[in-house]
Amino acid sequence: xxxxxxxxxxxxxxxxxxxxxxxxxxxxxxxxxxxxxxxxxxxxxxxxxxxxxxxxxxxxxxxxxxxxxxxxxxxxxxxxxxxxxxxxxxxxxxxxxxxxxxxxxxxxxxxxxxxxxxxxxxxxxxxxxxxxxxxxxxxx
Numbered sequence: 001x002x003x004x005x006x007x008x009x010x011x012x013x014x015x016x017x018x019x020x021x022x023x024x025x026x027x028x029x030x031x032x033x034x035x036x037x038x039x040x041x042x043x044x045x046x047x048x049x050x051x052x053x054x055x056x057x058x059x060x061x062x063x064x065x066x067x068x069x070x071x072x073x074x075x076x077x078x079x080x081x082x083x084x085x086x087x088x089x090x091x092x093x094x095x096x097x098x099x100x101x102x103x104x105x106x107x108x109x110x111x112x113x114x115x116x117x118x119x120x121x122x123x124x125x126x127x128x129x130x131x132x133x134x135x136x137x138x139x140x
Contacts, residue, residue, distance in 0.1 A: 002052060002053055003025075003053060004024055004053060004054075004055045005023070005024050005025050005027050005028030005031055005053035005054070006021060006022070006023055006024065006028045006031060006032055006051075006053060006054045006055070007021070007022045007024060007054075007055045007056075007057065008020065008021040008022070008048075008054075008055070008056050008057065008060060008062070009056075009057045009058060009060065010057075010058065010060050010081050010120065013121075015121075016120075016121060017119060017120040017121065018120060018121045018122075018123055019060065019062070019074070019083070019120050019121070019122050019123065020123050020125065021122065021123065021124045021125070022124075022125050022126075023099075023102065023103075023124060023125065023126040026103065027053070028053065028126075029099060029100075029102065029103040029126055030103075031051070031053060031054075032099050032124070033096045033099040033100055033103075034096075035048070035051065035064070036064075036092050036093075036095045036096035036099060037092070037093070037096045039064050039065075039066055039087070039089075039092035040066075040089050040090070040092035040093040040096060041089070042066055042089060043066075044064050044065050044066055045063050045064060045065040046063070046064040046065075047061070047062075047063050047064075048061075048062040048063070048064060049061055049062065058081065059080060059081050060081045060083075061080075061081065061082040061083065062074070062083045062084075062085055063077075063083070063084050063085065064085050064086075064092075065084060065085070065086050066086070066087065066088065066089055066092060067086065067088070068086035068087070068088070069086075070088055071086070071087075071117075071118075072086075072087040072088070072091040072094075072095065072112070072113050073085070073086065073087075073113050073117065073118035073119070074113045074118050074119050074120045074121075074122060075118075075119050076119045076120075083119065083120060085113055085122070087113070095112050095113075098110045098112060098124075099112075099124060102124055102125070102126045103126055106126060106127030106128075107126075107127045107128050107129075108125070108126065108127070108128060109123055109124060109125040109126075109128050110123070110124055111123050112124060
């Protein structure tokens with residue numbers, strides 16, 4: 001596996017379950033954006049953790065798919081940290097644009113899947129200091 005470009009960790013935040021996804025480099029930003037654009041063209045399903053340069057920590061699993069009920073949300077598919085992220089083609093296109101917006105404003109973050117009944121909020125960050133947040137670095 002090459003250098004980590006995208007790292008994600010699940011944690012319980014004050015306002016609920018969150019998956020913090022750190023886009024480590026410009027290459028990571030573009031990789032995630034391209035994955036979402038592929039979903040917008042009807043690609044998938046895609047297992048995020050199986051993509052090169054992606055590291056999901058602590059047993060987190062995320063599968064991207066298109067279709068569903070019209071909501072952009074993450075659903076737990078078991079009792080562990082396994083999630084299905086389902087969105088419409090237009091929602092995947094909008095999600096790709098939100099990733100690009102974070103890239104254009106380094107030091108920022110954005111919330112992607114955050115429908116009211118989502119099982120976890122997906123927060124992405126690029127160039128933002130991660131003080132007071134769970135580390136996306138493995139414990140040593």
